Amino acid sequence: xxxxxxxxxxxxxxxxxxxxxxxxxxxxxxxxxxxxxxxxxxxxxxxxxxxxxxxxxxxxxxxxxxxxxxxxxxxxxxxxxxxxxxxxxxxxxxxxxxxxxxxxxxxxxxxxxxxxxxxxxxxxxxxxxxxxxxxxxxxxxxxxxxxxxxxxxxxxxxxxxxxxxxxxxxxxxxxxxxxxxxxxxxxxxxxxxxxxxxxxxxxxxxxxxxxxxxxxxxxxxxxxxxxxxxxxxxxxxxxxxxxxxxxxxxxxxxxxxxxxxxxxxxxxxxxxxxxxxxxxxxxxxxxxxxxxxxxxxxxxxxxxxxxxxxxxxxxxxxxxxxxxxxxxxxxxxxxxxxxxxxxxxxxxxxxxxxxxxxxxxxxxxxxxxxxxxxxxxxxxxxxxxxxxxxxxxxxxxxxxxxxxxxxxxxxxxxxxxxxxxxxxxxxxxxxxxxxxxxxxxxxxxxxxxxxxxxxxxxxxxxxxxxxxxxxxxxxxxxxxxxxxxxxxxxxxxxxxxxxxxxxxxxxxxxxxxxxxxxxxxxxxxxxxxxxxxxxxxxxxxxxxxxxxxxxxxxxxxxxxxxxxxxxxxxxxxxxxxxxxxxxxxxxxxxxxxxxxxxxxxxxxxxxxxxxxxxxxxxxxxxxxxxxxxxxxxxxxxxxxxxxxxxxxxxxxxxxxxxxxxxxxxxxxxxxxxxxxxxxxxxx
Amino acid sequence: xxxxxxxxxxxxxxxxxxxxxxxxxxxxxxxxxxxxxxxxxxxxxxxxxxxxxxxxxxxxxxxxxxxxxxxxxxxxxxxxxxxxxxxxxxxxxxxxxxxxxxxxxxxxxxxxxxxxxxxxxxxxxxxxxxxxxxxxxxxxxxxxxxxxxxxxxxxxxxxxxxxxxxxxxxxxxxxxxxxxxxxxxxxxxxxxxxxxxxxxxxxxxxxxxxxxxxxxxxxxxxxxxxxxxxxxxxxxxxxxxxxxxxxxxxxxxxxxxxxxxxxxxxx
Ligand code: SF4
Ligand code: SF4
Numbered sequence: 017x018x019x020x021x022x023x024x025x026x027x028x029x030x031x032x033x034x035x036x037x038x039x040x041x042x043x044x045x046x047x048x049x050x051x052x053x054x055x056x057x058x059x060x061x062x063x064x065x066x067x068x069x070x071x072x073x074x075x076x077x078x079x080x081x082x083x084x085x086x087x088x089x090x091x092x093x094x095x096x097x098x099x100x101x102x103x104x105x106x107x108x109x110x111x112x113x114x115x116x117x118x119x120x121x122x123x124x125x126x127x128x129x130x131x132x133x134x135x136x137x138x139x140x141x142x143x144x145x146x147x148x149x150x151x152x153x154x155x156x157x158x159x160x161x162x163x164x165x166x167x168x169x170x171x172x173x174x175x176x177x178x179x180x181x182x183x184x185x186x187x188x189x190x191x192x193x194x195x196x197x198x199x200x201x202x203x204x205x206x207x208x209x210x211x212x213x214x215x216x217x218x219x220x221x222x223x224x225x226x227x228x229x230x231x232x233x234x235x236x237x238x239x240x241x242x243x244x245x246x247x248x249x250x251x252x253x254x255x256x257x258x259x260x261x262x263x264x265x266x267x268x269x270x271x272x273x274x275x276x277x278x279x280x281x282x283x284x285x286x287x288x289x290x291x292x293x294x295x296x297x298x299x300x301x302x303x304x305x306x307x308x309x310x311x312x313x314x315x316x317x318x319x320x321x322x323x324x325x326x327x328x329x330x331x332x333x334x335x336x337x338x339x340x341x342x343x344x345x346x347x348x349x350x351x352x353x354x355x356x357x358x359x360x361x362x363x364x365x366x367x368x369x370x371x372x373x374x375x376x377x378x379x380x381x382x383x384x385x386x387x388x389x390x391x392x393x394x395x396x397x398x399x400x401x402x403x404x405x406x407x408x409x410x411x412x413x414x415x416x417x418x419x420x421x422x423x424x425x426x427x428x429x430x431x432x433x434x435x436x437x438x439x440x441x442x443x444x445x446x447x448x449x450x451x452x453x454x455x456x457x458x459x460x461x462x463x464x465x466x467x468x469x470x471x472x473x474x475x476x477x478x479x480x481x482x483x484x485x486x487x488x489x490x491x492x493x494x495x496x497x498x499x500x501x502x503x504x505x506x507x508x509x510x511x512x513x514x515x516x517x518x519x520x521x522x523x524x525x526x527x528x529x530x531x532x533x534x535x536x537x538x539x540x541x542x543x544x545x546x547x548x549x550x551x552x553x554x555x556x557x558x559x560x561x562x563x564x565x566x567x568x569x570x571x572x573x574x575x576x577x578x579x580x581x582x583x584x585x586x587x588x589x590x591x592x593x594x595x596x597x598x599x600x601x602x603x604x605x606x607x608x609x610x611x612x613x614x615x616x617x618x619x620x621x622x623x624x625x626x627x628x629x630x631x632x633x634x635x636x637x638x639x640x641x642x643x644x645x646x647x648x649x650x651x652x653x654x655x656x657x658x659x660x661x662x663x664x665x666x667x668x669x670x671x672x673x674x675x676x677x678x679x680x681x682x683x684x685x686x687x688x689x690x691x692x693x694x695x696x697x698x699x
Numbered sequence: 700x701x702x703x704x705x706x707x708x709x710x711x712x713x714x715x716x717x718x719x720x721x722x723x724x725x726x727x728x729x730x731x732x733x734x735x736x737x738x739x740x741x742x743x744x745x746x747x748x749x750x751x752x753x754x755x756x757x758x759x760x761x762x763x764x765x766x767x768x769x770x771x772x773x774x775x776x777x778x779x780x781x782x783x784x785x786x787x788x789x790x791x792x793x794x795x796x797x798x799x800x801x802x803x804x805x806x807x808x809x810x811x812x813x814x815x816x817x818x819x820x821x822x823x824x825x826x827x828x829x830x831x832x833x834x835x836x837x838x839x840x841x842x843x844x845x846x847x848x849x850x851x852x853x854x855x856x857x858x859x860x861x862x863x864x865x866x867x868x869x870x871x872x873x874x875x876x877x878x879x880x881x882x883x884x885x886x887x888x889x890x891x892x893x894x895x896x897x898x899x900x901x902x903x904x905x906x907x908x909x910x911x912x913x914x915x916x917x918x919x920x921x922x923x924x925x926x927x928x929x930x931x932x933x934x935x936x937x938x939x940x941x942x943x944x945x946x947x948x949x950x951x952x953x954x955x956x957x958x959x960x961x962x963x964x965x966x
Contacts, residue, residue, distance in 0.1 A: 251881045389769060389879030396877035404721040404728055412723045488880045 018161055021187040022101040029194040030098075036202030037211065043302055044268065046332045047261035050221060057218035064217040064226045068233060072368045082127035086151060087210070089121025090197060097158055100165060111166035118159040125151035138274025138292070142311030147196070147206045154193025161186055204303075209271040213369050216269040219262045220370060237361065237575045238522035239378055242487040252382030252485065256301035256348070257332045263376060267298040269369045272312055276363030276373065281605040281627075282356040282612075286620025288315040288323060289356035291363040291373045294349065298376065301330035301348045315353055318618050323350075336380055339388065354380050355392050356617045359483050359610030360570040365601055381485030391484055393615040399486050406475035406493065408614075411445045417471045419450040423457055426468040433505035434468035436460070436544075437536075439520065441513035442476050443644040448651060452644065455672035456512050456541055462675050463553040467510070473500050479515040482523070483610040494519075494527045502532065512541040512668055514571035514643045515609070521576065540572055542642045542667050546581040549588045555676040558590030564665075565594050565636035567627065567650075568603035569643035582642055582667055589674050594634040604630060608645030624649040631662055638663040640670060710746040710839050713794065715804035716775070718754065718763045727759040729766030732805025734875035736868045737770050740803055741876070743836055751793060753778035753786035753893065761888070769883030770876055778893035783902055787817065789893030791824045800862040801844065806831065806869040812901065822865045829865045830858060834872055852932075 074080040096114040099105050129148035135141065201211040220226070222236040242251060253259055259267075276291040277283055283290045292312055300307050308326035315323040330336060330348030337354065338347035354377055363373045385391045391399060401410035417425065428437065438460070443449030460467050478493035497520075501509075511517050521538040528534060539547075548554045566586060572578050579600050586593050598604045607613065607623025628650055631639045639662055641647050650664045714737050719730030740748045750767050754760065756779055768775055778789045794802060807815030822829035834849040837857070844864060848856045849871030921927040943954055959965040 247884050385877075385879070387879055387881040389771075389877035389882075391877060399877070400728075404726050405724050410723070486880070 018183050018187060022161060025187065025191050025194055026098060026102040029198040032199035033202050036199055040202050044261045044265045046257040047259045047264040050260035050262050052219040052262060060226065061214055061218045068226045069217065069368060069370065082124050085120050085124030086128060089117050089124055089155065092117035093121055093155065093158055100162065111162055114162050115159060115166065118155045122152060122155035122159065125155055137313055138278045140272035140312035144206050144272065150193060150196035153189045154197050157186060157190035157193050161190060209269055212265060212268040216266045216369065219265060221260060221262050221372065225370065235577055239375065239482060241526045242382060244488060244491060251386040253379040254335055254383045255333050256298060256330065256336060259379065264302050266371050267295050267302065270295045270371060271369060273368060274312060275366040275368065277313060279362040279366050281358060281360060281607060281623045283316060284626060285623045286316040286318055287356035287617050288317055288350060288352050290315050294353060295371060295373065297349050301336060302332055304331045305329060318620050337384060351384060351390065352617050355615040357610055358605045358607055358612040360605035361574045362605065365574050378483065378485060382487055385485035386488065395484050395611060395614050398614050399481060399484060399489055402476055402481050402489050407442050407445060408476060408480055409445050414472050416444050416474060419444055427471045428468045428504045429473065431468045434466050435507050436465055436467035437504065437506040437509045438467045438469045439509050439511035439516055440469055440474060441511060441516045441644065443513060446644065448647055449644040452512055452666040452668050455666065456668040458672045459545060459668055463548045470500060477516040477519040479519045480611050491527060494524055498524055498527055506536060508536050509538045510541055510544045514540055514569045518571045518575045540578060540642065542582040542585055543578055545671055546584050549585060556588060556674045557676040558674065560589060560591050560674055562638055563592045563594060563636050564638040564640050565596055565631055565634045566640045567606065567646055568599055569646050570605050570609055572642055573603055574601055585667055585671060586640060589670055594636055596630045596634055598630060606646040606649040608649040624653050628653040632659065636662065638665050640665050640667050642667045710743060710801060711799040712740045712743060712746045712748045712801045712803060713751050713797065713799040714740050714748060715790065715802065716750050716752050716767050717808045718760045719809040727763035729763055729878065730805055730809045732869055735872040736803040736805055737767055738875040739836060739868055739872050741771065750775040753789050754780050755782050765883040765886060766878045768886030769878030769880060771882060772886055774887045774889050777888045777890040779890055780893065780895060783898055785896045785898035787820050788896050791821055792894060794825060802865045804867055806867045818865055818867045827863050827865050828860055830860060831867045832871060833866045833868045
């Protein structure tokens with residue numbers, strides 16, 4: 017009885033899965049073309065899964081073991097079941113292996129079930145709640161039907177009248193398992209993540225993120241350039257089919273684990289964004305339909321608590337954001353959702369499926385800004401300022417060095433070459449940041465660094481324009497900055513603005529004229545100061561007995577992996593460093609990135625307030641930052657009544673305050689006459 | 700097109716757009732007041748809006764004009780004129796030929812003479828009425844437009860004017876929408892050669908950047924916040940001064956000289 021049923025079930029499931037796969041692939045292929053190395057990509061899947069993906073999953077030990085047992089058990093069990101039951105080859109060890117595999121999978125599914133007993137809010141419910149049962153059905157079913165094959169149960173087990181019933185029940189259980197796990201994989205059930213996920217790993221749009229045998233993958237955090245050559249081409253992503261096909265594939269790989277939701281600062285602040293829902297909305301749009309079947313946390317809404325699901329709908333070729341002229345103003349996603357993102361990358365960092373949320377959000381913003389002219393809030397004004405004055409505040413570009421009138425900073429235009437090109441950033445127009453810059457200059461001078469600045473030749477790096485979706489203005493700024501940089505000789509660029517740092521380091525490369533390339537390293541000032549300390553070029557007088565905490569700026573940490581240098585500097589200063597609960601790669605955004613303060617989408621609370629709450633929990637007296645945006649955001653926070661103000665200090669200010677100004681111990685023997693002349697000139 | 704709007708012939712609007720100049724950097728851009736004019740035109744229901752520019756065509760002016768196209772237009776009519784030409788005859792002829800119902804323009808240009816006279820000269824030539832400082836067009840019915848004119852200190856005056864009419868807008872008109880890059884660069888220029896009349900006088904002028912005039916400080920003696928507010932909100936009062944009639948040039952010059960001394964302009 018079972019000998020007949022099982023092969024039928026198994027091969028029917030495989031056939032259905034194949035049909036589903038073709039349909040699913042057709043959905044992805046609606047996207048724009050994006051060439052990938054097919055065979056090399058497929059060959060890389062095991063490594064990308066076992067090394068890179070697991071690196072992320074393993075941050076949650078229990079979950080990662082659960083997944084290894086369940087997924088590993090399933091893959092083995094399915095493969096063996098095809099041989100043992102499908103082809104009827106139960107000889108020798110095979111049957112025993114199948115037993116072992118299904119038992120492992122069953123053990124794993126017990127953990128899945130335990131997690132689903134009282135699931136955290138970030139997990140989706142709905143069909144996902146039946147997944148542990150389906151896993152158990154498959155593993156148990158296969159286990160039991162394999163017992164006679166290895167001779168543990170008498171062969172007569174499935175003969176006779178009463179056993180008919182047993183056989184039917186068993187076949188039913190196995191069929192359920194196969195339905196969920198095999199063809200559910202390609203027909204859109206929870207197991208879809210396995211099929212889409214494997215292919216997503218193979219054809220990822222940023223293959224450089226993955227490690228190879230040769231070495232680590234890189235972060236690959238720079239946004240991809242938008243091609244502006246063809247002046248008839250529509251810009252950015254208007255409809256789901258405007259994404260590249262492998263982006264669509266990536267969205268489909270989402271397992272709705274909600275890790276992104278749990279770390280998203282905009283979601284926590286009650287702004288109408290939930291990265292997980294956004295990805296699911298893209299899946300809805302790609303297949304066509306409404307978001308009514310979504311079973312995770314919805315987008316928060318400052319007025320109504322949550323935005324109800326089921327009101328939004330989309331089609332592959334319909335607009336994602338409703339154009340201003342539509343009646344109810346609803347399509348797949350509201351514009352506010354896209355503008356709430358601070359581009360902090362916390363979601364990308366946490367996503368076990370390596371989905372690129374920020375790329376997708378910026379792609380859609382590009383359409384809104386470049387095609388619709390619908391940058392909200394002060395966005396349009398900032399962009400206009402950037403176009404007219406090369407800085408977001410609309411200040412006179414001839415006044416970039418006014419703050420440093422007394423510092424006599426060497427200008428690149430005069431000296432033409434220097435060890436360090438000090439990139440000042442737009443903080444030159446901000447009185448708070450000017451203090452940081454002065455401190456940094458003091459530190460560089462104390463270390464005897466040969467540096468020069470561009471002065472009025474410097475322009476905004478283009479960071480804000482780019483995150484606001486204005487790729488045209490970004491590229492124009494980038495090209496002009498590159499041309500300026502190309503005139504001078506310097507060993508490296510140092511800046512105290514992580515946004516300029518990121519853009520210069522990771523995003524300018526694509527805009528160098530043919531035959532030229534950036535040939536200089538770019539350092540954040542914390543890294544550079546640390547190098548100076550390590551080289552013994554700075555004399556510090558430790559003794560600031562402060563208790564401080566350090567906030568990792570997103571564009572320094574997650575974007576560029578620099579977590580160590582600022583901490584090393586603090587250690588050299590001898591201050592007591594207490595870490596916030598969310599620090600390092602899990603640092604929570606200050607709310608200042610991605611143009612979020614400019615678009616200013618309302619939420620229930622403000623992101624910087626939440627982050628200062630994190631700071632206060634550590635009971636530190638000072639929070640040390642390394643970014644003008646973070647400084648501005650934190651200083652804008654009003655402490656809760658009765659609480660003391662926590663000082664916000666840039667790391668350069670900390671170092672400048674600790675400089676040892678006592679004269680060098682034994683003065684080097686010098687020509688006495690020179691010393692005297694100097695004194696005379698002074699009077 | 701909906702049937703009823705097809706029956707009422709659409710309102711034909713022409714917006715005269717010029718090339719602006721950013722006050723700090725001098726870069727060419729869409730002129731702020733003209734852009735407000737375009738915004739005003741876009742807010743009119745059932746209007747067919749045409750953009751018209753008379754002037755030189757070069758790289759920087761083209762980029763600036765594209766700023767208007769980015770407000771949602773597919774084309775812009777361009778009357779090509781050499782640098783320094785008087786654009787008035789060309790504009791008058793073009794408007795005469797197309798005879799729009801409503802012509803909207805900014806109060807004054809951001810470069811060139813910037814005298815603010817063009818709308819008046821144009822109205823005179825065409826024999827149309829002119830309304831300056833518009834805040835809104837409330838409605839257009841049966842060839843009569845109801846306009847809202849902006850007066851100082853937020854006051855508004857409602858006017859009814861028979862079409863065709865030339866209206867000018869200043870900073871009281873709604874702020875222009877964002878110019879979108881995609882439509883801006885896809886938009887086309889519909890270039891026609893208009894009559895050229897060389898402005899000899901202008902050619903003889905010497906133009907140099909203006910120096911900022913010092914602002915007269917208002918000295919407010921107020922004890923309370925209420926007084927300070929009243930003083931700040933008060934109308935600028937004429938008062939003082941004297942009217943001199945039938946005096947010799949020397950007497951007049953002396954009077955002016957004395958005043959300048961009193962005001963500490965001359966020391
Ligand atoms: S996008 Fe990634 S992190 Fe977010 S729910 Fe999906 S799989 Fe999880
Ligand atoms: S980048 Fe940051 S703000 Fe944007 S969706 Fe991801 S976690 Fe949220």
